[in-house]
Amino acid sequence: MNELNLETSPYLLQHAGNPVEWKAWNPKSLATAKENNKLIIISIGYSACHWCHVMEHESFENQEVAQVMNTHFTPIKVDREERPDVDAVYMKAIQIMTGRGGWPLNIVTLPDGRPVWGGTYLKKEEWIESLNQLQELYQSTPEKMIDYAEKLHQGIQEIGFIKNDNPETEVNQNVLKFLVEKWKKSFDMEFGGIARAPKFMMPNNYQFLLRYGYQTKDTDLLDFVNLTLTKMAYGGLFDTVDGGFSRYSVDMKWHIPHFEKMLYDNGQLVSLYSDAYKLTKNPLYKEVIEKTLHFIEKELMNPEGGFYSALDADSLNSDNQLQEGAFYVWKIPELKAILKEDFDLFSQLFNCNSFGLWEEENYVLIQNQTLESIAEENKIPVSELQTKKVFWENLLYNEREKRPKPRLDDKCLTSWNAIMLKGYVDAYKALGNQKYLDIALQNAHFIIKNLWTSDGNLFHNYKNGKSSINGYLEDYCFVIAAFISLYEATLNEKWLHDAKRLMDYSLDHFYDDKKSLFAFTSNLDEALITTHYETEDNVIPASNSVMAKNILQLSIYFNNSYYEQVSHQMLLAILPGIDYPSAFSNWMDLALNHSEQNKELAVCGELALEYCTKINNLYIPNIVLAGSQKKSTLPFLDSRYSNQETLFYLCKNKTCLMPNTDYQQIINDLIK
Incomplete structure (x- = not known):
C-alpha cells in the first residue's frame, strides 16, 4: 500500500497516488525491508524538480514499473528538503559510483541501507532493466553485492574530509x-x-x-x-x-x-x-x-x-499540460497585443530577438544594455525610459496573473x-x-x-x-x-x-x-x-x-x-x-x-541605536558591531554605558582605544 498520504511534504503527497507502494523514510519502513530481506529503492527529489516530475510520469505512475518495484523491493520516497541528512549520505554514494549527482536521486541499497547502485533520471525501460538486473544479482550471488556494499560504505565514510597533513596553529592569510x-x-x-x-x-x-x-x-x-x-x-x-x-x-x-x-x-x-x-x-x-x-x-x-x-x-500551458517555464515565457504576437506602439522600444530593451529567444517561439525577457545606452540611442530621457519600463512590467504582470500559477x-x-x-x-x-x-x-x-x-x-x-x-x-x-x-x-x-x-x-x-x-x-x-x-x-x-x-x-x-x-x-x-x-x-x-583587519565597535549611550543604524547602512564588512542605550551586562558592553554622552569603543585583538565621542572620526578609522 502507498503510505505517502500520511505525510505533509508536498513532494511526497505528489506521489501519494502512484501505484508504487511508496513508504516514507522512517524506522518502520527500514525495519520492514530487513524483515522481508528485500533490496530498498530510495528515490530522492523535491517538489520543484522538473526531472523528478518527468520520471514520476514516465515510471512511477506506470503499472508495469510499479509491479517490478512492489514485488522485489521496498520503495522509499524521500523529500530531500525535509531529509537533507539522508540526501547528503546517498549523494556521496552516487558521486563515488558515477562521478556525478543530481535529482531525482535513485539509489538501491541492501536491506540494511548500504547502497549498491545509483542513478539520476532514467527512462522507463532503463529503470526496469536496471531493477531486474539488481534483483537477479541479489538472488543469485548476494555475496558479490554485499562485498561491493562494504567497499562503497567505506568510501562514503571517507569522502568529504579535507586531509590536512600539515596542521597549523595560526591562520595563514x-x-x-x-x-x-x-x-x-x-x-x-x-x-x-x-x-x-x-x-x-x-x-x-x-x-x-x-x-x-x-x-x-x-x-x-x-x-x-x-x-x-x-x-x-x-x-x-x-x-x-x-x-x-x-x-x-x-x-x-x-x-x-x-x-x-x-x-x-x-x-x-x-x-x-x-x-x-x-x-x-x-x-x-x-x-x-x-x-x-x-x-x-x-x-x-x-x-x-x-x-x-x-x-x-x-505550470499548466495553454493546452492544460504541465510545462517547464509556461508561466514565465512570452510570444511576439502576445507582446505586440499588450504593448501596442511601445513594442519596438520594449523589444530593444528586453531583446525580443535572437538574443532573447528560447525555444518554440518563446522569449524570456533579458536586458543586455543599460537604460542609459538605450535612451541615448532613441534620443529620449533616461527617466522616461525608466517610467516606461515600470509601466510595461505592470502590464505584463497583470496579463501573466491570468495564467495558471506554478505549484507551491x-x-x-x-x-x-x-x-x-x-x-x-x-x-x-x-x-x-x-x-x-x-x-x-x-x-x-x-x-x-x-x-x-x-x-x-x-x-x-x-x-x-x-x-x-x-x-x-x-x-x-x-x-x-x-x-x-x-x-x-x-x-x-x-x-x-x-x-x-x-x-x-x-x-x-x-x-x-x-x-x-x-x-x-x-x-x-x-x-x-x-x-x-x-x-x-x-x-x-x-x-x-x-x-x-x-x-x-x-x-x-x-x-x-x-x-x-x-x-x-x-x-x-x-x-x-x-x-x-x-x-x-x-x-x-x-x-x-581572523585577520588583523577585523575590528570590534561598541556604541554606548542614548543615541546608540541611531548611530548603529547609520553604521549598518555602510559597507564595512570587517567589524563586529554592538551597542546599548542603557547599562548592559553583556560582557563586551559591561561598564561602558554613559548617560552623559554616546561613546564609541573601537577595539582590535581584545585591545580597545580610548572611548571617542566623534562619530565621523570612528567611521574614518573603520574604513581607512
Missing part, C-alpha cells in the same frame, strides 16, 4: 591571495559568474569576493562582482516582471533559468545585493531587492509569518526561513525600510513559537500546525546567524541570548571535538549508515562554516575563550587543505574575520 588568484582564472569576464553552463548564482561566493576586493582594494575584482550582479539582475534568471530569482541558468548568459524559485536562493541574494548596494548605491541593486522582497511577501509568506519553500518550475511547496523549513529572515534584516540595514525589519521580527517570532521547543531543540519543518523532524545543524546555524543579525539591527540583547542558547545546545548535541567539526545530525537522532559533516559551501554555505563564523562572533559578545578556540580549530581543520576556492568561500570569509 596569504593562502587567501593564492586561492583568489587561482579562482580568477575561471571567471567569465563577459557575463560574470564562472565560465561554464549551467550557471548557479552561488551568493556566498560573491559575498566573499566583494569583501575581499573591498578589503584588498582590488578594483578588478570589485568590477567583476558588479558585472556578475548586473548580468544576473538583467534577467531572465531574475524575474523582472514580478521579482525573485530562479534556481540557476542553463546557459552562459544568465538567460534561460531552470524556472523554479527557491526561498533559500532569494534570501541569500537579497543579502548579497544589499551589501553590494551599500558599497555602490547602484539603483539596479535596490530595484532587485525591492522586487524580490515584494515577491516573497506576496507569494511565499504564510499567514503566521513563516515563509514557504518554493514555486515549481512547471507550502512547507516551512527552519533553515530556509532563517536565511530569508536575515535577507530582510540585511535589506533593512541597506535601505532603511522599517517594513523589512517588521517582517523579519515577525518571522523570528514564528520560529520561536512553532519551531523551538521547551527542551531546547529546533524542529526542521512546519506545515498545518505540525512539526515532525528534529532539527539539523543547518537549522541551528542559520537561526543563530539570523538572530545575531537582528541584534545588530535592533540592539535588543534578547536575540544574542537566544543565539547563545542555541549555540550551547549545538555544542552539546552536534559538536565532535575529535574532528573539530559539528555533525549534521543531532546525537539524539537515529544514526544513518555514516555520520555526515557538512564542510563544502554550495548553493547554501556549509553549516559548519556558518557555525564557525557564528561562534567567533558570539565569543566576542560574551568574552568566551572556548567559543573562540572552537572557531579557530574549525578553520585550521579546513583552510590549509582548500584546493577549490568556490567550494570554501565562507571558510575564506571566516579567515578574514
Whole structure:
C-alpha cells in the first residue's frame, strides 16, 4: 500500500497516488525491508524538480514499473528538503559510483541501507532493466553485492574530509591571495559568474569576493562582482516582471533559468545585493531587492509569518499540460497585443530577438544594455525610459496573473526561513525600510513559537500546525546567524541570548571535538549508515562554516575563550587543505574575520541605536558591531554605558582605544 498520504511534504503527497507502494523514510519502513530481506529503492527529489516530475510520469505512475518495484523491493520516497541528512549520505554514494549527482536521486541499497547502485533520471525501460538486473544479482550471488556494499560504505565514510597533513596553529592569510588568484582564472569576464553552463548564482561566493576586493582594494575584482550582479539582475534568471530569482541558468548568459524559485536562493541574494548596494548605491541593486522582497511577501509568506519553500518550475500551458517555464515565457504576437506602439522600444530593451529567444517561439525577457545606452540611442530621457519600463512590467504582470500559477511547496523549513529572515534584516540595514525589519521580527517570532521547543531543540519543518523532524545543524546555524543579525539591527540583547542558547545546545548535541567539526545530525537522532559533516559551501554555505563564523562572533559578545578556540580549530581543520576556492568561500570569509583587519565597535549611550543604524547602512564588512542605550551586562558592553554622552569603543585583538565621542572620526578609522 502507498503510505505517502500520511505525510505533509508536498513532494511526497505528489506521489501519494502512484501505484508504487511508496513508504516514507522512517524506522518502520527500514525495519520492514530487513524483515522481508528485500533490496530498498530510495528515490530522492523535491517538489520543484522538473526531472523528478518527468520520471514520476514516465515510471512511477506506470503499472508495469510499479509491479517490478512492489514485488522485489521496498520503495522509499524521500523529500530531500525535509531529509537533507539522508540526501547528503546517498549523494556521496552516487558521486563515488558515477562521478556525478543530481535529482531525482535513485539509489538501491541492501536491506540494511548500504547502497549498491545509483542513478539520476532514467527512462522507463532503463529503470526496469536496471531493477531486474539488481534483483537477479541479489538472488543469485548476494555475496558479490554485499562485498561491493562494504567497499562503497567505506568510501562514503571517507569522502568529504579535507586531509590536512600539515596542521597549523595560526591562520595563514596569504593562502587567501593564492586561492583568489587561482579562482580568477575561471571567471567569465563577459557575463560574470564562472565560465561554464549551467550557471548557479552561488551568493556566498560573491559575498566573499566583494569583501575581499573591498578589503584588498582590488578594483578588478570589485568590477567583476558588479558585472556578475548586473548580468544576473538583467534577467531572465531574475524575474523582472514580478521579482525573485530562479534556481540557476542553463546557459552562459544568465538567460534561460531552470524556472523554479527557491526561498533559500532569494534570501541569500537579497543579502548579497544589499551589501553590494551599500558599497555602490547602484539603483539596479535596490530595484532587485525591492522586487524580490515584494515577491516573497506576496507569494511565499504564510499567514503566521513563516515563509514557504518554493514555486515549481512547471505550470499548466495553454493546452492544460504541465510545462517547464509556461508561466514565465512570452510570444511576439502576445507582446505586440499588450504593448501596442511601445513594442519596438520594449523589444530593444528586453531583446525580443535572437538574443532573447528560447525555444518554440518563446522569449524570456533579458536586458543586455543599460537604460542609459538605450535612451541615448532613441534620443529620449533616461527617466522616461525608466517610467516606461515600470509601466510595461505592470502590464505584463497583470496579463501573466491570468495564467495558471506554478505549484507551491507550502512547507516551512527552519533553515530556509532563517536565511530569508536575515535577507530582510540585511535589506533593512541597506535601505532603511522599517517594513523589512517588521517582517523579519515577525518571522523570528514564528520560529520561536512553532519551531523551538521547551527542551531546547529546533524542529526542521512546519506545515498545518505540525512539526515532525528534529532539527539539523543547518537549522541551528542559520537561526543563530539570523538572530545575531537582528541584534545588530535592533540592539535588543534578547536575540544574542537566544543565539547563545542555541549555540550551547549545538555544542552539546552536534559538536565532535575529535574532528573539530559539528555533525549534521543531532546525537539524539537515529544514526544513518555514516555520520555526515557538512564542510563544502554550495548553493547554501556549509553549516559548519556558518557555525564557525557564528561562534567567533558570539565569543566576542560574551568574552568566551572556548567559543573562540572552537572557531579557530574549525578553520585550521579546513583552510590549509582548500584546493577549490568556490567550494570554501565562507571558510575564506571566516579567515578574514581572523585577520588583523577585523575590528570590534561598541556604541554606548542614548543615541546608540541611531548611530548603529547609520553604521549598518555602510559597507564595512570587517567589524563586529554592538551597542546599548542603557547599562548592559553583556560582557563586551559591561561598564561602558554613559548617560552623559554616546561613546564609541573601537577595539582590535581584545585591545580597545580610548572611548571617542566623534562619530565621523570612528567611521574614518573603520574604513581607512
